[in-house]
Amino acid sequence: MKFTTKSVDAIKPNLKQQEIPDAAMPGLYLRVMPSGVKSWTLRYRSDGFHRRYTIGKYPKVSLAEARKMAGEMTVAIERGHDPQADKASRYTVLPKNLKDAVKVYIDAYAKVRTVRWEDTLRMFERHVFPEWGNRPIDTIKRRDVVRLIEKVHQQAPIRSNRVLAAVRHFFNWCVSRDALDYSPVMGVKALAKENKRERFLDDGELALLLPVLCSLNSRFAEAFKLLLYTGTRRSEVFGMSWDEIDFDKAVWIIPRERTKKQNLPHLVPLSAPALSILRRLWAERTSNLVFPSTNGSGRPMSGISKAKKALDAAIVAALLEANGGTGDVHPLKPWRIHDIRRTVATGLQRLGARLEVTEGVLHHISGSRGGIAGVYQQHDWADEKRAVLSLWEAHLDLLLKQGEQKLYGGLGNANLTH
Template sequence: MRVALTNKGLDALKSKTDRYEVQDTVCPGLSVRVTPEGRKTFNVKYRYGLKQKRMSLGVYPRISLSEARDRAREAMRHVDEGSDPAKRRRQPEFRVEAVVKEFIERYAKPRNRKWMESERILWRELVAVFGQRDIREIRREHIIEIMDGAVDRGAHYQANRILANVRKLFNWCIERGIVETSPTNGLKAPTKEVARDRRLSDAEIVALLRACRNDVYPFRQFVPLLLATGQRRGELANMRWSEIDFTQKTWTIPAERSKNGKAHFVPLSAYALELLAEVPRFLDCDYVFTTKRTSPVSGFSKALRRLWLATGADDWRYHDLRRTAASGMAQARVQPHVIEKVLNHMSGKISGVAAVYNRYEYADEMRAALEDWGAYLERLSDKAAASL
């Protein structure tokens, strides 16, 4: 079918059972192909040598009719000059979506072990809104609008993370010659961050353990194990059965999942082992905590809200359980450098030159500390059970 294409006519094109094509009489060679799913793609047909060829120009309405005609005329001009437009060297891709993809592949992945978080933030906050725009058109007010949106929905610290990741993206773009200046220049983090010092009291731990007893797998065991081991949420969520040595009563967090990039050995107390004994094991699945059997546990926010409701306190986070464990061991007179070893911190009393020469791993001290802490949690757990 041949018609003079218009924007109104393009909008009116309906999908059919089979794919069909409408040719433009205004710009010879230009056509729009409509798929059964309703996707409308501009193409230009041309003859190069003895072959009839087709080149995709873009999807409507991501590119307008006038832009498609300009691209088709440009392609035909190259044909007239004796070159195949489909084989011309591609111009750099400046769309936000394409630039973010390249940034993640070339910069974030090789340098940042938590590149997936950067990808998630940039994709949700930047690509979802400006994905098809030229990144050189992104201005300061666009970044401010994104951060203000995060603050308005209560994600104050997330607004800071957005600014940090967008700033890295544009600094990389400056290095690559994609943009001349960054729209983040002069912008300050919208929220002043304060280090949390929240830790749960004994009464709150009892209430939490009671709530976990009333919950179901995986959070019934997962949350108490956060308390018992003092490890990070992400490390425990990705725990594998193959990493646990039940004979030696240890859990090895591999270097690729450890925050400081070094393998970490966690002694498992009797209390921790009792919790693991409750966990079901699925055939052909190495994850300890999983609901899909092909990926680690998720749904942390939903579970946290459920536990808040059950405990009557909504001012604690999962990471506060790690701080609670450290505080509990300190209260039991465990030496600070042993607690640092349990937490797998690089800081602490043994650092600098001393850390280079001191290779003693304090395994016995770590085990004693976690056993004492586990016994303490066991007593609190008994209180929680008695109050059910």
């Protein structure tokens, strides 16, 4: 039976326990007790054994919530995690020292369930450990959280919201592990107002950005160009490893544990310029990471914000030189590296790409690929993605030539791969 809320409500109890499968979500069952109590369960196999996990009672856990939770647990199971084992270890006492408890949290939860766990760890290392690192977790009070967030807010308002979210999630996790009775973050509000970003670079701005990018001899410039060619996330490009690249097939396959949605690997067709960039970096490789840190940490290189500022400064310098060093110049309006991804999406739509193909390029499981349709829609749009990214490459090359004519009188590089 393919459940609807109406059909679930209509199911009546009988003298025996019933377990009715949901045709829309494999493994999800509705258990109906003779008493009339209804609950959701997930049936699965782990280590060769059949297991059952109780998700929650209906209607406290709605049909949509049950399907979502079952889908997330199915992904975790495929990655080797057993929900029953996780549940059994839920009440394991954590180290009292905050720094040690955070390390357990990162290893046991963040690395397993999130893509950007390294960003979370860096936030703790930079902002939280200096304040609370050696304190027992049960001594952190709400006033401590407020002071921490206010301190971060003075220097970086938006980052204070991110730190608050990370701290909140950590303490909620501590409560779930029975290490704390309550979270000290409860009731603490974010200080910075955030607006939904709509910024993208128009063709005129791209025509200034592209030739300047070509003039910069740095790995950051190469990474930024790959972002422009692929529309992928910053974390995906900077975390790229060589075993994800297939030069013969001209594809980059991002494993699902490195994608934000963590539901399917992300197949990224590589255009000729993108391949040229990667071949050059391959010849210079010193690590399995394409963009490794130079400090030997084994992590991807850092300093993206500094590189972005250097890029902005180079654009201003190129405009000044084009004007003979005199007069006013008009640099790009404030923008962020993540705006490149929105720029690619907007550009593809303007070039006539179908919505579902643009979503495929972005690896978005939303819109036409959302909900239950996304569970069964497994087409990766590889050919269609390659076609629209080829159109995008040609468009960028045209803008590059226009920018070179404006900045350098047509004496520029004439190709993004240089």
